[in-house]
Amino acid sequence: MAWPTRVPTYLTYERPWMNHDLSAYLTPAADAPAASFRGKYPADFFRQPVETNLLAWHLVGGLDFLTVAEAGAARLTDGHPTSLDEWVERDGLKALKVKLRGNDAAWDFDRLQAVAAVGLPRGVELFTADFNCTVTDPAYVNAVLDRVKAALPELWSRLSYVEQPFPYELEAHRIDVHSVSDRCPLFLDESAHDWRLVRLGRELGWTGVALKTCKTQTGALLSLCWARAHGMQLMVQDLTNPMLAQLTHLLLAAHTPTIAGVETNGMQFYPAASAPEAMVHPDAYRRRHGRVGCASLRGPGFGYRLAEIDRPLPLLRAVAPG
Structure with missing residues (x-):
């Protein structure tokens, strides 16, 4: 049988392209007898059908201006939004990820309240709270969440999950976090760079x-x-992906059954960096009506369509030996 030699990458995550099933790489948790990877391939766990039009999550940094008035004289005039209210209105944002301090509960609550005050009247529907790996006691997170639930019920009803409040060195900081996840879904981020750590995280709550x-x-x-x-929820998050990195990022999100869309913030921090790629894949680099898209990806590999992207690359310089 002659196999095609130019196929999309995500079509190769199953037989006959893979030599082994997932049982060669993954081991189920001891307390999950129903979980099995025998005869299973990555494609068996992908979203079906693939979703190429994705809800876009915007990152609200701890130092970000929330309103034009707050920005004042620091407001930029480069044609891009400076403050959160401008971003929400221009991009039609529906989902906000809020960076918190994790060492100042009053500030964290006030920040969530202030972001909600900007977002909710402008149509934002979902929020997450990112405590940024700085918390060591679940009681801290519980207290903030309980205060939000009591004082900000609309925000509470739209809080999708809490992200990585605790140190990312999961093996060194084996904190029982069940009390937090009993209140709100709790997601590993920095810790989740290996499935074995995901397994440990599940044990901890x-x-x-x-x-x-x-x-x-x-x-x-x-x-x-x-x-x-093992019945855990999923999200695909950004590390400020520009250029081609944004495309593989969105492809992962398109194939992953996330709880809601994808975090994408490259356009916040260097919006002009991906201009050549955006000529071919415009929906991947500009959030419109609160969404991004990757339907333009097609062809072999990751579907970059490199021949159509006018990306000038620096010339290689010859280096003299010695």
Whole structure:
């Protein structure tokens, strides 16, 4: 049988392209007898059908201006939004990820309240709270969540999950986090660079996993499969992906049954960096109506369509030996 030699990458994550099933790479948790990887391939855990029109999550940094008035004289005039209210209105944003301090509960609550005050009247529907790996006691997170639930019920009803409050060195900090995940879905991020750590996280009470292509494509896929087999929730998050990195990022999200869309913030931090790629894949680099798209990806590999992208590359310089 002659196999085609130019196929999309995601079609190769099954037989006959893979030499082994997932049982060669993954081991189920001891307390999950129904989980099995025998005869299973990554494609068995992908979203069906693939979703190429994705809800876009915007990152709200701890130092970001929330309103034009707050920005004041610091407001930029480069044609791009400076403050959160401008971003929400221009891009039609529906989902916000809020960076918190994790060492100042009053500030964290006030920040969530302030972001909600900007987002909710403008149509934002979903929020997440990212405590940024700085918390060491679950009681801290519980107290913030309980205060939000009591004082900000609309925000509470739209809080999708809490992200990585605790140190990312999971093996060194084996904190029981069941009390947090009993309140709100709790997602591993920095810790989840290996499926074995996802397994440990589940034992400690984590209920979800944030996947990132920067942790390697293979690592992300193995974590995806292990997590899905054990009933954990999934998200695909950004590390400010520009240029071609954004395309592999969105492809992972398109194939992953995330709880809601994909985090994508490259257009916040260097919007002009991907201009050549955006000429071919416009929906991948500009959020419209709160969404991004990757339907333009097609052909072999990751579907980059490199021949159509006018990306000038620096010339190689000859280096004299010695």
